Amino acid sequence: MARTPRPEFRPDPSLSHESMTELQREIAASAAFTDQFGFEPADIAIDDAFDLTTGLPEATPESDGSNPDAPVVVGIDQAFLTGETKNEAGDDGAGDDGAGDDGAGDDGTTDHDRAVSAAVAIRDGAVIEYAHAVTPLSIPYVPGLLAFREGAPMLDALDALSVEPDLLVCDGSGRIHFREAGIATHIGVIRDLPSLGVAKRLLCGEPVESVDERPADWQTPIRADNRVETAEPGTVIGHAYQSRQYPNSRRVNPLYVSPGHRVSAETTVDLVAATCAGYKLPEPTRLADAHADRVKRRLPGED
DNA sequence: GCGACAG
């Protein structure tokens, strides 16, 4: 059957705003918001939360006891090194070959930051591999255009991974996006891998029910509103999912989960729920977050 | 012109 050619991903700082939004429309058009993967949510279930109080669990590539045929879930997250000014004499030679000036400007902020991208591969409840990449950032954060700032760094971390992922769990939105092309969608489409996004805050769209004071495991659909340019208002683009709640309180906010690529909105909730083990964030994201922080701490500069 | 906005 005919197949839409995969859009190329060029996070070039010189790209115009229009070019970026146009590329996102192509990404969204190439994305599949239907289930296209060969396993069940139960196959990636993580029953026991990893204990991160004594450091991260050791990676065990040679499955000791765990099922080597279980799907590989890869969590991806980032940490940042900001405020890196360019006036430091004797800067480490790893500087970027700057094309002219930095887009610094009037507000004093520069783009001389670096991203630490971390990817953690989990199979049958065990970590089988850690990978990371440190990438200079050249594009500022703009709501809706996050993929152009963090996409390449995330792909770098994925490239550093030796195992083949069966599912990517990204930090941020997927289909819950102005053009249905959040960073989870970008990454999924570019690698043509099943992917989903887990965000702590809602970018756009409207919950069917109020998300306040909800018990654990509660969920409600997120419908496209007038801010979602590519979908008919009312279209379900993701869900609010209350992954955890304290026994006698109701202050924890829900997660906002949405399809990235090759996963439906409904199944996205099931997949996230399967990888949650008592904490607000799903285990793949918790571990990727911790790994990114660990790499960042070990980097020259802060000891 | 006003509002609104992942990491």
Added chain:
DNA sequence: ATCTTGTCGC
């Protein structure tokens, strides 16, 4: 995202 110790509440 990041800057950051202790601390109020269950």
